[in-house]
Amino acid sequence: MEDDCAFPLKSRYVFLALLFASIIFVILSASLNLHLYWQGAADGMLFYLVAGMLLAALIVWRSIPLMAAMQDPSWTDYIAGFKLSLFSVLFSIAAVYVFYYPLSFWLPDWVSNQLLEGPDITYDYRDGDSFVPNTLSFAAIVVLAPIVEEIVFRFLLLHRWADKWGGLGAAIGSSVLFAGLHTDVIGSLMFGLCMCALYIKTGTLFAPIFCHMCNNLLAWLYSYGAMVLSDLDQPYTLQDFQSEWYIGVTCGVIALAWAYRFLSQQPAYTSILSEQLPMR
Template identity: 30%
Template structure:
């Protein structure tokens, strides 16, 4: 975990400095790409044990369907509670044209959820569970996931999903259900934004 915390900012600063432009989508791509690279570097010493340490264990399809359905219902319920966070509006506004939609789906629908799950419910959860307990890992990784969204409204809106994903990780012992559910959730959100945007 310490390796990730040290390496991620160093790589991130270099990548950000090298960016040819600072569009929202490009910055997000660089951010999540940096986190993924730092995570790979952090778990390299584990060798073949790295996937298991991150919770990448196979599970039955029923658990995956349960995770997806629960995420969809919870996400819909949370979306009805209030206005869309400003950061989300900025990223999703102007998603028009096939190329733009595909780029946004690749970053926000695929890369972002994979990286977030690997970092928060893979690396961080595993580190906390190994030092304290699954309960501590569940609570703190869920809170950290929400806090990483920075904008107060966004934090409040993703907190229930953070606890849901954390509970799934705890109860199933696997990261697979949360990765699949998170990808589908984000893909639906991006697709809806692209069709509902003016």
């Protein structure tokens, strides 16, 4: 059956590129046989580099007009992106408590594994050098991840699926997939929808990339600050998470008030996903 979509790259090729990137990443990571000190810090960097190169090859092969979506945003777009980043962080913190707090009493082992035993964002070696692994972590999380993920979810998949299901269906589909790849499912889903709306509103992929970078930077700095202030003799526990429920409530109240005020001032955002995507 002939493909009748206008966007010249099928989503299956995007998924295949990411699958091959994962396979190549696993092989390279095992082949390099890095010391445990380096492994966690280097893995993220390695995966996004491999994925970025395969996606770049796809874009060149299919002549995807990526640069047409890379127009320079205005200063108001940058400011809006930074404000949206602050909102996303607050909403994500609240969403973590909404999702994991009740589960922490019913499924404590699973929640501990998800929240406390997952991959490190920052690395604390007080008896050794932490500069290199934290530099690699910063580059992967704050620089590479936003670029690769925005190209995948807010450009390639969003445009392809918009031809099939319209802007709203594409935004929901790409955001659900984006959220499924992150620990904070609710917060990531909202973040994905916000990034879709920001891209459609501004007409440039630079805006969501900048916003994503700001969001990840705030998360990285929060993790780094918590690491510096932590007591290695008394690690953070599930009971500590449960006792800090008020943090989630506070962030939730601020995020809801912020969202209400923003949508009252920018009512166009409530229907932005039904508009045409840039470049169409």
